[in-house]
Amino acid sequence: AQSVTQLDSQVPVFEEAPVELRCNYSSSVSVYLFWYVQYPNQGLQLLLKYLSGSTLVKGINGFEAEFNKSQTSFHLRKPSVHISDTAEYFCAVSEKGSQGNLIFGKGTKLSVKP
Amino acid sequence: NAGVTQTPKFQVLKTGQSMTLQCAQDMNHNSMYWYRQDPGMGLRLIYYSASEGTTDKGEVPNGYNVSRLNKREFSLRLESAAPSQTSVYFCASDAPRVSKETQYFGPGTRLLVL
Numbered sequence: 520a521q522s523v524t525q526l527d528s529q530v531p532v533f534e535e536a537p538v539e540l541r542c543n544y545s546s547s548v549s550v551y552l553f554w555y556v557q558y559p560n561q562g563l564q565l566l567l568k569y570l571s572g573s574t575l576v577k578g579i580n581g582f583e584a585e586f587n588k589s590q591t592s593f594h595l596r597k598p599s600v601h602i603s604d605t606a607e608y609f610c611a612v613s614e615k616g617s618q619g620n621l622i623f624g625k626g627t628k629l630s631v632k633p
Numbered sequence: 634n635a636g637v638t639q640t641p642k643f644q645v646l647k648t649g650q651s652m653t654l655q656c657a658q659d660m661n662h663n664s665m666y667w668y669r670q671d672p673g674m675g676l677r678l679i680y681y682s683a684s685e686g687t688t689d690k691g692e693v694p695n696g697y698n699v700s701r702l703n704k705r706e707f708s709l710r711l712e713s714a715a716p717s718q719t720s721v722y723f724c725a726s727d728a729p730r731v732s733k734e735t736q737y738f739g740p741g742t743r744l745l746v747l
Contacts, residue, residue, distance in 0.1 A: 528673070551734050562637075562723055562738035563676075570734060609675060613734065620666075620691065621736060623675040 521546040523612050525624035533632050534602055540595040540627045542610030552593040553611040553621065554584055563609065569593065580604065605631045635659055637739035639724050645745045646714045654709040654742050656724030663728050665707035666691075666736065667699060669720040676723065682707055714746045 526541040544550065551570050555563040567578025574586040584595045593610060610624040640655045658665065663684045668676040668691075678691030682701040696718060698710045707726075711718055721743050725736040 523675075553734075555738075562740045563725075564738070565735050568734060620678055620681060621676075623677070625673055625675040 521550070521612050521614060521622045523610050523622055523624035525610055525627050527627050528625065529628045529630065531630045531632060532600055535599050537598050538596065538600050538604075538629065540608050540610075540629065542593045542595065542624060544591050544593065544610070544612045546591075546612060546614060549615040550612045551615060552584075552586060553613075554578065554582070554593070554595050555609045555611060555623075556580075557607045557609065557626075559606070566595070566608070600629070600631045602631050602633060604629060637724055637726055637737050639722075639739040639742050641742060642740070643743045645747065646711075647747050648715060650714050651710070651712050652714065652744075653711075654722055654724075654744075655706070656708065656739060657706045658724075658726040658737070659705065660726060660737065661704070661728070662726035662737075663704070664726060665701065666725040666727075667697075667707070667709045668723045668725065669693065670723060670741075671720050679709065679722075714744075716746045718744065719746045720744060 522545050524543045532538050553568045554566040556566050557563050567576045569576050569586045577583045582597050607626045607628045609626050611621040637658045666681045667679040670676050677693050680699040682688045685704045700708045721741045723741050724739040727736045
């Protein structure tokens, strides 16, 4: 069975500082990996995804993530955050060839302070 | 192009009452999903529908029923609401080959069961 672990439930950071949100997964088969963002009182929006190819994936709003198969990780990074990045971030995994059912981590709340 | 829409946005129920949450998508997606989001739990899959006429259980199906009315619409029914069903409910849709594994989420329905 698949599972996703987001190691930090809350990450406070100052504006313009770099940030890394950590995600580890477990699966016995090949997977697709995703990061979704949820702004307050809204639905989820895709930030980026890894399906195949280059292990460094770039997404919207200046975020990027790197797939590390040996460490089963997919950490999300941004070199300089803005106040507007304050949101909850979810890492998710689905098995290749499956229906596409996503297994989500419990989320990381990013709080950017001025 | 509205994407994924959900009604109602908010609902308060008394224990034992029933209600149906509505979801519709205008992206011609084959697959649709219902998730619930609880604090500190991430999103958990309740039911999904891979195509019109099919439905399958997800991780937490107990207490819910679904209907895939047509390709556009996927409803979630609570026959006898319980306080444990207080949550935020999200509908999502995708077409794996077309949307490249990306699920598109609605804005959510906030349900309080007293």
